[in-house]
Amino acid sequence: MSAATDQSLILDLAARVGEAHVQTGEAAQDYTHDVTFLQHDLSAAVHPATTEEVAAVVRLCAERDLPIVARGAGTSLVGGPVPLAGGVVVCLDRLDQLELDVANTVAVAGAGVITARIDGLANEQGLMYPPDPASISMSTIGGNVACNSGGMRCVKYGVTADYVVGLTVVLASGEILRLGGRLRKRSSGYRLQQLFIGSEGTLGIVTEVIVKLIPNPRYRATAMVGFRSLEGAGAAVSRVLGGGHFPTALEIMDRYAIDAVHAVLQPPFAPDIQAVLVIEQDGHDFEQVQTALFGMVELLDGADNRIAQSDAERERLWHARRNFGKLLMEMPYNRLSEDVAVPIGSIPEMLRRIARLAQESGIRICTVGHAGDGNLHPSLLFTDEQRPLISAVAGRIFRDALELGGTISAEHGLGVLKRDYAQLEHSPLAMSLMRQLKDLLDPRGLLNPHKVFPEHPADDEFLNHIPGWFPEHGPLVHRGEIAT
Ligand SMILES: Cc1cc2nc3c(=O)[nH]c(=O)nc-3n(C[C@H](O)[C@H](O)[C@H](O)COP(=O)(O)OP(=O)(O)OC[C@H]3O[C@@H](n4cnc5c(N)ncnc54)[C@H](O)[C@@H]3O)c2cc1C
Numbered sequence: 001m002s003a004a005t006d007q008s009l010i011l012d013l014a015a016r017v018g019e020a021h022v023q024t025g026e027a028a029q030d031y032t033h034d035v036t037f038l039q040h041d042l043s044a045a046v047h048p049a050t051t052e053e054v055a056a057v058v059r060l061c062a063e064r065d066l067p068i069v070a071r072g073a074g075t076s077l078v079g080g081p082v083p084l085a086g087g088v089v090v091c092l093d094r095l096d097q098l099e100l101d102v103a104n105t106v107a108v109a110g111a112g113v114i115t116a117r118i119d120g121l122a123n124e125q126g127l128m129y130p131p132d133p134a135s136i137s138m139s140t141i142g143g144n145v146a147c148n149s150g151g152m153r154c155v156k157y158g159v160t161a162d163y164v165v166g167l168t169v170v171l172a173s174g175e176i177l178r179l180g181g182r183l184r185k186r187s188s189g190y191r192l193q194q195l196f197i198g199s200e201g202t203l204g205i206v207t208e209v210i211v212k213l214i215p216n217p218r219y220r221a222t223a224m225v226g227f228r229s230l231e232g233a234g235a236a237v238s239r240v241l242g243g244g245h246f247p248t249a250l251e252i253m254d255r256y257a258i259d260a261v262h263a264v265l266q267p268p269f270a271p272d273i274q275a276v277l278v279i280e281q282d283g284h285d286f287e288q289v290q291t292a293l294f295g296m297v298e299l300l301d302g303a304d305n306r307i308a309q310s311d312a313e314r315e316r317l318w319h320a321r322r323n324f325g326k327l328l329m330e331m332p333y334n335r336l337s338e339d340v341a342v343p344i345g346s347i348p349e350m351l352r353r354i355a356r357l358a359q360e361s362g363i364r365i366c367t368v369g370h371a372g373d374g375n376l377h378p379s380l381l382f383t384d385e386q387r388p389l390i391s392a393v394a395g396r397i398f399r400d401a402l403e404l405g406g407t408i409s410a411e412h413g414l415g416v417l418k419r420d421y422a423q424l425e426h427s428p429l430a431m432s433l434m435r436q437l438k439d440l441l442d443p444r445g446l447l448n449p450h451k452v453f454p455e456h457p458a459d460d461e462f463l464n465h466i467p468g469w470f471p472e473h474g475p476l477v478h479r480g481e482i483a484t
Contacts, residue, residue, distance in 0.1 A: 009043060009044065009064065009066075010022055010024060010044060012060055013044055013046050013057065013060065013088070016046075016048070016053060016056040016057055016060060017046050017047060017048045017049070017053050017056075017057065021046060021047040021048070021049070021094070022044055022045075022046050022047075023044065023045045023046075023047075024043070024044050024045075027045075028042060028044065028045040028089070030045075030074070031045040031071060031074070031081075031083070031089045031091060032082070032083065033074070033082055034074045034075065034076040034077075034079060034080060034081050034082055035074065035075055035076065035077060036076070036077060036078065036079050036082075036336075036417065037334075038079040038082045038084075038416065038417075039082065040082055040083050040084050040085075040086065041083075041086055042069075042083040042086055042087060042088070042089050043066065043086055043087055043088055044088050044089070045071075045088070045089040045091055046088060046089070046090055046091065047091045047093060047094050048090065048092075048094065048095070049094040049095065050095070050207075051095075051168055051170065051176055051207040051208065052176075054090060054092075054095075054170045054205055054207050055170045055174045055175070055176050056174070057088065057090055058090075058170050058171075058172065058173075058174045058205065059173075059174030061087065061088050061446060062172065062173065062174060062444070062446060065444070065446070066087045066088055066446070067083065067085040067086060067087030067088070067446055067447075067448075067449050068087060068088055068090060068172075068205070068446050068447055068448070069081055069082075069083045069087060069088070069089045069090065069201065069447075069448050070090050070092065070142070070146065070201035070205045070206070070447075070448065071089050071090065071091045071092065072092055072111070072112065072139060072140035072142050072143025072144075072146070073093075073114070073135075073138050073139045073140050073143060075135045075138050075139045075143065076143070076147070076412070076413070076415055077337055077339070077412045077415075078409070078412050078413050078414060078415025078416065078417045078418055079415040079416040079417050079451075080146070080147065080200050080201065080413055080415040080416075080448075080451060081143075081201070081448075082415075082416065084416060084449065084450040084451075085449040085450060087446075087449075090205060091112075092110070092111040092112035092140060092142050092205075092206075092207070093112040093140075094112060095110030095111045095112040095113075095142075095207055095208070096110050096112045096113050097109070097110045097113075098110065098113050098117055098118065098121060100121050100122060100125060100127075101182060102125050102127070104182040105127060105184075105212060105213045105214075106165060106166075106182045106210050106211060106212050106213060107121065107122060107129060107210070107211050107213060108166075108182070108208065108209075108210050109141045109208070109209050109210075109211070110142075110207070110208055111140060111141060111142025111145075111205075111206045111207050111208060111209060112140050112142060113140060113141050113142075114136075114137065114138065114139070114140060114141075115129070115131075115132075115133070115136045115139055115140065115141050115144055116136045116137045118141060118211065119132065119136070122213045122216070123216055126215060126216050127213040127214065127215060127216055128213060128214055128215070128216035128217075129163065129211055129213055130153050130154075130156075130157035130158070130163065130214065131144065131149060131150065131151055131153070131154060131157070131158070131159055131160045131162075131163060132151040132152050132153050132154075133149045133150065133151040133411070134151060134152070134322055134325055136151065141209050141211070142206045142207075142209065144160045145160055145164060145167070145196070145197050145206050145209055146196075146197075146198070146199065146200050146201050146206060146413070147160075147198065147200060147411065147412060147413040148160050148161050148197050148198035148411065148413075149411055150370060150373065150375065150410060150411035151370070151411075152249045152251060152321070152322075152370060153248050153249055154370060154372075154373055154411075155247060155248070155249060155250050155370065155372030155373050156246055156247065156248045156249070156282075157214075157248070159411065160197065161194060161197045161198065163211045163212050164180075164193060164197055164209060164210070164211055165180050165181070165182070165183060165184060165210050165211065165212050166178075166179060166180035166181045166182065166183075166193070166208075166209070166210030167179045167180060167193045167196055167197075167206055167208070167209055167210070168206070168207045168208035168209075169196050169203075169204035169205065169206055169207070170204060170205045170207055171204050171441060171442075172204065172441060172442040172443075172444070172446055172447050177192075177204065179192050179193040179196075180193050180210060181210065182210060184212055195437065198413065199452075200413045200414065200415065200448065200451055200452055201447060201448040201451070202438060202442065202447050202448045202451055202452050202453075203437070203438065203441045203442060203447065204441065204442075204447070205447075215284075217248075217282035217283050217284055217289075218283075218284050218286075219282065219283055219284065219285070219286045219289040220248070220280060220281070220282045220289070220314065221280065221281050221282075221289045221290055221292075221293040221307075221308070221314075222278065222279070222280045222281075222293075222307075222308045222313075222314040222317050222318065223278075223279050223280075223293060223296075223297050223305060223306060223307040223308065223317075224265075224276050224277070224278050224279075224305075224306045224317050224320075225276060225277050225279065225297060225300045225302035225304070225305050225306070226269050226270075226273035226275070226276050226302050226303050226304035226305075226306075227273065227274060227275045227276070227277070227302050227303060228272055228273065228274055228303050229274050229275070230254050230255075230274050230275040230351050230355065230367070231348040231351050231352055232274075232275070232348075233252055233274075233275035233276070233277050233302075233351075233371075234252070234275075234347035234348035234350075234351045234371065235347075235348045236277060236299070236300045236301065236302070237250060237252070237277070237344060237347055237371045237372060238344050238345050238347070239299050239300065239301075240279070240296050240299050240300060241344055241372065242344075243296075243299050245292065245295065245296050245299070247279050247280060247281055247292075247296060247372060248280045248281055248282045249278065249279065249280040249370075249372065250277060250278075250279050250280075250370075250371050250372030251277065251278040251279075251321050251368070251369070251370060251371060251372075252275060252276070252277055252278075252367070252368060252369050252371035252376070253275065253276050253278070253320075253321065253324065253367075253368045254274065254275050254366060254367045254368070255273070255274045255275065256364070256366035256367075257324050257366055257367070257368045258273070258275075258276060260324060260327045260328060260331070260366070261320040261321075261323060261324055261327060264316055264319050264320045264323065265316075265320050269304060270304065272303075273303060273304055277300060277302070277371065278317055278318070278320075278321050279293070279296055279297070279300070280293075280314075281293045281296065293307070294307075321368070324368055328366070328379060328381075331381060333364070333381035333382060333383065334381070334382050334383070334384065334387065335379055335380065335381055335382075336379070336380045336382075336390060336394060337377055337378075337379045337380075338376075338377060338378050338379070338380070338394060338397050338398075339375070339377055339408075339409050339410050339411060339412040340375075340376055340378070340397060340398065340400075340401035340406055340407065340408060340409075340410065341373060341374045341375040341376070341401070341406050341407050341410035342374050342376070342401055342404045342405065342406035343374055343404065343405050343406065344372075344374045346374070346404040346405065346406070347371060347374055347376070349404060350376060350400060350401065350404055350406070351367065351376070353400045354367060354376070354378050354397065354400075357393060357396055357397065357400075361389055361392075361393050362386070362389075363380050363381070363382050363386055363389060363390070363393050364380075364381040364382070365378045365379065365380055365381070365393075366378070366379045366381060367379070370410075370411075373410065374406065374410075375410040375411065378397060380393055380394065395421070398418070398421045398424070399424070402424055402425055407425060408421050408422075408424075408425055413452075414451070414452050415451055415452075416450055416451055419450075419451060419452050419453060419454055420454045421454075422452070422453070422454055423454050431453075431454075434452075434453070435453065438452075438453065
């Protein structure tokens with residue numbers, strides 16, 4: 001916490017959101033970091049209750065030339081909400097109103113609503129909000145919009161951007177911009193709301209989100225299929241998707257991940273099983289759902305098929321996949337989780353390259369992912385002694401994904417940990433247009449500084465420079481742990 005936090009700022013913030021909703025010092029410690037190792041001091045954290053209060057805080061910060069960082073639940077895996085330039089962190093947790101509008105099949109949510117609440121409320125009316133990041137019970141809809149989050153069901157249903165039909169955004173000027181509404185179609189002018197989706201708090205602060213809902217499928221059938229090689233599992237993904245099937249979810253877990261969740265996977269998979277795919281089909285017709293699942297399992301052609309025979313068994317298979325992140329956090333390693341995606345047909349080659357990299361570098365790499373989307377999360381697990389190798393290994397993974405026609409971030413965003421690689425993925429023209437949009441909407445660069453845009457040439461060693469990375473803003477503290 002900055003000792004220089006001046007009292008007049010605290011008083012001015014309190015005048016806008018109430019004294020009880022301004023925190024400094026130890027009380028604001030939770031807002032100095034996300035779940036990565038990054039951390040930085042701030043001047044104050046505030047908890048506005050309305051869009052108008054958010055706008056008033058933004059106007060005050062603009063008058064004082066103070067950085068403004070929007071914060072949801074802080075589950076970012078790329079340093080997104082870490083206040084790297086200090087300033088005021090705007091926590092959206094009090095914007096937690098949620099309305100289900102069944103007649104229009106939409107939900108209207110304050111940015112601070114935990115996403116699982118939207119799906120849960122929709123389910124009570126036979127509806128569903130499909131995007132389901134593994135963090136669905138922790139992360140907020142505002143954070144999901146800011147990162148264009150994905151998840152398990154996205155292979156069939158798409159990502160957050162596919163469901164947002166309305167947004168309220170506070171701009172860097174403090175103006176309130178309302179876009180879209182309770183309407184499923186619109187072809188009138190530029191799709192401005194898409195500009196804010198995935199903008200990671202650098203173009204505006206989202207205060208309200210309207211999402212469309214769809215009917216909740218009545219039946220679900222799930223299987224876990226084991227393979228003798230990781231690449232074999234990767235190749236099977238293409239067979240299913242290219243074979244005309246449309247699974248709800250198609251997840252991959254390698255042998256490290258299988259071992260991590262062995263307690264819930266009984267009986268254990270034989271030692272020669274090197275990977276599993278979790279596959280699910282849903283729908284409104286029981287027979288069709290079962291037939292589709294069996295058809296896909298046959299095409300997968302695995303060495304060990306486990307087809308859930310009951311809802312309890314389904315839950316157990318999904319628990320194994322969903323619980324993996326938590327178990328990973330308990331392992332006695334430092335961690336850095338990546339989020340690349342490649343075209344479906346290149347999954348086996350990407351897995352081959354990751355395995356080779358692990359062998360050459362000596363870094364343990366544990367891979368899970370939303371394979372049906374080509375989205376792989378290789379987690380680097382390393383000791384303190386291996387830390388100097390990590391940036392080069394992460395950089396190699398980014399470059400391999402790009403070489404195969406992929407992306408360095410499928411669903412987590414660029415934040416600060418990947419921003420310097422953005423220019424390898426996007427053309428100079430695309431980067432320049434993005435920069436012009438940023439300058440147009442936030443000409444003084446007050447919204448979430450140091451995120452998304454590269455600040456120096458991409459450098460395989462950049463992670464090693466993180467302590468003291470921005471010396472002019474004080475040192476970044478290494479929290480001793482890198483996120484899952
Ligand atoms: C165990 C675990 C599993 C995860 N699984 C997935 C997964 O399956 N799929 C996936 O996509 N992600 C996943 N994530 C990553 C993370 O949960 C998502 O990126 C999520 O969308 C972040 O939401 P949040 O509310 O925590 O936002 P934060 O972490 O607080 O912020 C994330 C970014 O969004 C900005 N932001 C937050 N709220 C707003 C707002 N209202 N307006 C403008 N900008 C805002 C912040 O400034 C920051 O740049 C996982 C994370 C963890 C820890």
